[in-house]
Amino acid sequence: MRLTHWTDYTLRVLIFCAATQKREKAPTVSEIAALHQISRSHLMKIVMELAANGLLVTSRGRGGGIRLLKPANQIGVGDVVRQTETDFDMVECFDQTSNSCKLDGRCKLKSALQTATQRYLDTLDELTIADLIPSAQQTIKPPKSIKKRP
Numbered sequence: 210m211r212l213t214h215w216t217d218y219t220l221r222v223l224i225f226c227a228a229t230q231k232r233e234k235a236p237t238v239s240e241i242a243a244l245h246q247i248s249r250s251h252l253m254k255i256v257m258e259l260a261a262n263g264l265l266v267t268s269r270g271r272g273g274g275i276r277l278l279k280p281a282n283q284i285g286v287g288d289v290v291r292q293t294e295t296d297f298d299m300v301e302c303f304d305q306t307s308n309s310c311k312l313d314g315r316c317k318l319k320s321a322l323q324t325a326t327q328r329y330l331d332t333l334d335e336l337t338i339a340d341l342i343p344s345a346q347q348t349i350k351p352p353k354s355i356k357k358r359p
Contacts, residue, residue: 216293219255221245227281228342235274287334297326
């Protein structure tokens, strides 16, 4: 199973915000985009969705930025992945509307993959964003291309 870029970037934003929550200045979309070399406009869409879903609070203007709306230990990774992934259909037979597999119902692949997917999600359900924050020795440094404001 592979996560979409959307989910990957969503998790990166949340982890970065959690790792920098004690900073006086809130992180910005531009800062995160530069750090991960991601399109700023693409990241802006993700941040707006996270704000709409009650995970981030955003502020505009000088001194603005983004912050977690609730503590990192209350944001489940499994919940975030479920919100951002379009589907978990690993093979055609998972979707009854488009399934044309002649072995459906007779082979054990579908059941095995459903079990694997559920275990995957169960593992993610055990984690929160707080669990993914880098240790103090691995702090995230802002990219050099971001100029600090006076």
